Amino acid sequence: MAEFSQQLKKLDTLREGIDELDSQLVELLAKRNQITTQVGQIKAEAGMPVYVPEREKALIASRRAQAEALGVSPDLTEDLLRRVMRESYHTQNNNYRCVKPDVDNVVVIGGAGALGRVFVSLFERSNYQVSIVEKEDWESGKATARLSVASLVVVAVPINLTEAVIEKLTMLPDDCVLADITSIKAKPLEAMLTVHKGPVVGLHPMFGPDAPGMIKQVVVVCEGRSRDKYAWLIEQMRIWGATIHDSTAQEHDQAMAYIQVMRHFNTFVYGQHLKGEDPNLESLTMFSSPIYRLELAMVGRLFAQSPQLYADIIFNNPDNFALLRRFYERFGLALSLLESGDKKGFVEQFMKVGAWFGDYAKKCLVDSKQMLLKADDGQLLRDK
Numbered sequence: 001m002a003e004f005s006q007q008l009k010k011l012d013t014l015r016e017g018i019d020e021l022d023s024q025l026v027e028l029l030a031k032r033n034q035i036t037t038q039v040g041q042i043k044a045e046a047g048m049p050v051y052v053p054e055r056e057k058a059l060i061a062s063r064r065a066q067a068e069a070l071g072v073s074p075d076l077t078e079d080l081l082r083r084v085m086r087e088s089y090h091t092q093n094n095n096y097r098c099v100k101p102d103v104d105n106v107v108v109i110g111g112a113g114a115l116g117r118v119f120v121s122l123f124e125r126s127n128y129q130v131s132i133v134e135k136e137d138w139e140s141g142k143a144t145a146r147l148s149v150a151s152l153v154v155v156a157v158p159i160n161l162t163e164a165v166i167e168k169l170t171m172l173p174d175d176c177v178l179a180d181i182t183s184i185k186a187k188p189l190e191a192m193l194t195v196h197k198g199p200v201v202g203l204h205p206m207f208g209p210d211a212p213g214m215i216k217q218v219v220v221v222c223e224g225r226s227r228d229k230y231a232w233l234i235e236q237m238r239i240w241g242a243t244i245h246d247s248t249a250q251e252h253d254q255a256m257a258y259i260q261v262m263r264h265f266n267t268f269v270y271g272q273h274l275k276g277e278d279p280n281l282e283s284l285t286m287f288s289s290p291i292y293r294l295e296l297a298m299v300g301r302l303f304a305q306s307p308q309l310y311a312d313i314i315f316n317n318p319d320n321f322a323l324l325r326r327f328y329e330r331f332g333l334a335l336s337l338l339e340s341g342d343k344k345g346f347v348e349q350f351m352k353v354g355a356w357f358g359d360y361a362k363k364c365l366v367d368s369k370q371m372l373l374k375a376d377d378g379q380l381l382r383d384k
Helices: 002-046 054-071 073-094 115-123 135-140 142-147 159-168 185-195 226-238 247-275 281-286 290-303 305-316 319-338 345-357 361-375
Strands: 104-108 130-133 152-155 179-180 200-205 218-225 244-245
Touching: 002 073, 054 073, 054 305, 104 115, 104 142, 115 130, 130 142, 135 142, 135 179, 152 159, 159 179, 159 185, 159 305, 179 185, 179 226, 185 218, 185 247, 200 226, 218 226, 218 247, 218 305, 226 244, 247 281, 247 290, 247 305, 247 319, 281 290, 290 361, 345 361
Parallel strands: 104 130, 104 152, 152 179, 179 200, 218 244
Antiparallel strands: 200 218
């Protein structure tokens, strides 16, 4: 009994040491935060981008080497640093350099909406004069007054309203840059080129309104007309931390058919099937592995959002229906293997798909393991 009591005392002493070290870690994070805030101020004054990939890559490599030399897991060190750096980026992005100070009026149509507010905030923090146009402004005449003197107009309305709104923009000055940020590009870009004689560009921010900004986010740019006239806007987004990916509208929409339409429709059907079968969701999560909990979370996430948004994405292009029909047919073929007991055929098809994915499948396995570990560590996939 006395020996056990001594062990408990030793354990308490060690725990006190751990608590002290944890406290020091928090204090160090606070000091680091103070420094990164100053870094952000200097970057804003100098017009430097918040996110510098080369700097981050070099820092991670250096700290991994240091960790290995000290007998600490390099992966753990990298995970911690990336999380800390992600937070520090957001402490740095209070204000940005204004790339084009002579832009007098930025108008965001739909600026009160979720994604519209993100752009309004970014422009305002870059010292642009920003105004928004909403539905009631068209009726009052305020929309025409604001748009007729605009230097840049960003259309940030729901997909089903985008083309109709663009068709109203006949009052824009010839030198005004016209852009849209919807998730489809061909039809809105064509509509903008038709209604406006000046610079036109199609943008697709590859993130949702819950993102705190553009740092490390991808923005697809589809050229419309007079790129030299809207080049400042692209540079401004780089200053905001965005990664720019140039694409044609057709290439973009074709990719979105797989990335958005097929994925969202498949998730919709999965959710619909679960509703029809009516299992107990709590029981499903209790018996689930982390990967299935994550998959179920993504299904639930879809149905927590606007049905109109996803209907617009899926129904927008009839060409998508043919893709979904082919998916349906391949599902039927796969099911026939199961119904006929053709396990050999299933394995053969499995291997063919694996060969098609190639080394990317192995990369996905590694990346998904890391993602699941992080999610589970953060209790994102656990029942509360």
